[in-house]
Amino acid sequence: MDRPIRVIVAKPGLDGHDRGAKVVARALRDAGMEVIYTGLRQTPEQIVETAIQEDADCVAMSILSGAHNHLFPKVVRLLKEKGADDILVVGGGVIPEDDIPGLIEAGIAAIFTPGTPTSVTIDFIKSNIKRS
Amino acid sequence: MDIRAGLQSGDKRACARLISMVENEDEQAIGILKELYGLTGKARVIGITGPPGAGKSTVTDKLAKLLRQQGKKVGIVAVDPTSPFTGGAILGDRVRMTDLSTDPGVFIRSMGTRGALGGLSKAAHGAVKVLDIFGMDYIFIETVGVGQSEVDIVRLADTVIMVAVPGLGDDIQAIKAGIMEIGDVFAVNKSDRDGAERTATELEMMLDFNIRSQYRPPVINIIAKDNKDVDKLLEAVEKHYVYLVNSGELSQRKKNSIKNEIIDIFKYAMVKAIEEKSQSSSFIEQLISDTVDKRLDPYTAAAKLVEEFRSR
Numbered sequence A: 001m002d003r004p005i006r007v008i009v010a011k012p013g014l015d016g017h018d019r020g021a022k023v024v025a026r027a028l029r030d031a032g033m034e035v036i037y038t039g040l041r042q043t044p045e046q047i048v049e050t051a052i053q054e055d056a057d058c059v060a061m062s063i064l065s066g067a068h069n070h071l072f073p074k075v076v077r078l079l080k081e082k083g084a085d086d087i088l089v090v091g092g093g094v095i096p097e098d099d100i101p102g103l104i105e106a107g108i109a110a111i112f113t114p115g116t117p118t119s120v121t122i123d124f125i126k127s128n129i130k131r132s
Numbered sequence B: 001m002d003i004r005a006g007l008q009s010g011d012k013r014a015c016a017r018l019i020s021m022v023e024n025e026d027e028q029a030i031g032i033l034k035e036l037y038g039l040t041g042k043a044r045v046i047g048i049t050g051p052p053g054a055g056k057s058t059v060t061d062k063l064a065k066l067l068r069q070q071g072k073k074v075g076i077v078a079v080d081p082t083s084p085f086t087g088g089a090i091l092g093d094r095v096r097m098t099d100l101s102t103d104p105g106v107f108i109r110s111m112g113t114r115g116a117l118g119g120l121s122k123a124a125h126g127a128v129k130v131l132d133i134f135g136m137d138y139i140f141i142e143t144v145g146v147g148q149s150e151v152d153i154v155r156l157a158d159t160v161i162m163v164a165v166p167g168l169g170d171d172i173q174a175i176k177a178g179i180m181e182i183g184d185v186f187a188v189n190k191s192d193r194d195g196a197e198r199t200a201t202e203l204e205m206m207l208d209f210n211i212r213s214q215y216r217p218p219v220i221n222i223i224a225k226d227n228k229d230v231d232k233l234l235e236a237v238e239k240h241y242v243y244l245v246n247s248g249e250l251s252q253r254k255k256n257s258i259k260n261e262i263i264d265i266f267k268y269a270m271v272k273a274i275e276e277k278s279q280s281s282s283f284i285e286q287l288i289s290d291t292v293d294k295r296l297d298p299y300t301a302a303a304k305l306v307e308e309f310r311s312r
């Protein structure tokens, strides 16, 4: 049976608003995905637990506050520790170009900076999730 | 991943995967449920329903925390509507349950309503079974109280909490019209707002006209966001359970729920079989075109279809 792709949309860190994340969430929904929306100020532990319980195909995170170099890799690491590193991790938000190679190195599959059309994110998720 | 072993050793990944498989109607998952069916029936199942925004998720969060203090394990199935146009959904109930997500004794699962055909209530039944086998002591099912499918879902609960809010006369109308009868405990949430007492009084009045048995559903004013009087709500839920046990209604409910489930599965299989047939079968094509040409009428066509299915 055709099953929808399940994506966790999360905002780790201390950002005060989640407008951007909501735009992404709506776009993913409109592309036929089931979006599990977790809201503001999620810890990496909470994001990883959520991804596991929801049997997600993908975790999509957005950060504006600048803590991405710490928080994104931590999510990847915790997923690995839990044996759930088959879950695709992508990131977005305000992220300096210079930081991107390091994040990719750390296991974030892609970074989408502001202005990236949501269609790019959608296509990336669709073609990179690991489960059939 | 060995799902059977994982499920019994408390591996949340195994539990999560099995719920997905059940939701996706995976044959292997059905096999596992068949095999482990004997382990089900231990959990208390509580339905939470009411209009959007009434505070169902917030109430669930607070009830779960109270139960955790008592050392109970809690499973939560939170259902939100799927868009009929795109098949996508935004499942946002976890926003109110953030600190439960890392509690080892809690398992939360969000679910979209997905397709029609009673697929949801089947998936929800399945998820409840999985969580039951997984060892949860209490399982909450949160649904938006609007349609028949939601009513079907809460039917599998031992106790149904209806969450209302002050000042929404229309809500009360909706509750009255459809689901007054299925509420076992009524919570007037957001009682920090004006009109809470009046809403409670209105509910009490409606209950006067809906007395079903010697059990009368209580109406409890709560402020879920401040965790005020949620303990009273839980007490009322426990009291209802005691009533169910003592009156013998519990076994009647369980029986009804099993009956509904069997019929659901049966109906679903039939509808699927008919749909598959209608895509390939010239018999159905013929019925349709005969009806279009007025050689048949829809009643006779449907009767012929029933006959055709009976004869095999």
Ligand SMILES: Nc1nc2c(ncn2[C@@H]2O[C@H](COP(=O)(O)OP(=O)(O)O)[C@@H](O)[C@H]2O)c(=O)[nH]1
Residues within 6 Å of the ligand: B050, B051, B052, B053, B054, B055, B056, B057, B058, B059, B093, B096, B189, B190, B191, B192, B193, B222, B223, B224, B225, B226
């Ligand atoms: N004023 C007030 N707001 C509340 C209360 N309980 C929940 N809310 C708010 O109501 C909104 C909807 O709550 P939610 O639990 O998501 O409702 P649901 O859609 O029924 O699950 C949220 O903004 C909550 O913070 C309460 O007791 N009083």
Ligand SMILES: [Mg+2]
Residues within 6 Å of the ligand: B056, B057, B058, B092, B093, B142
């Ligand atoms: Mg909710």
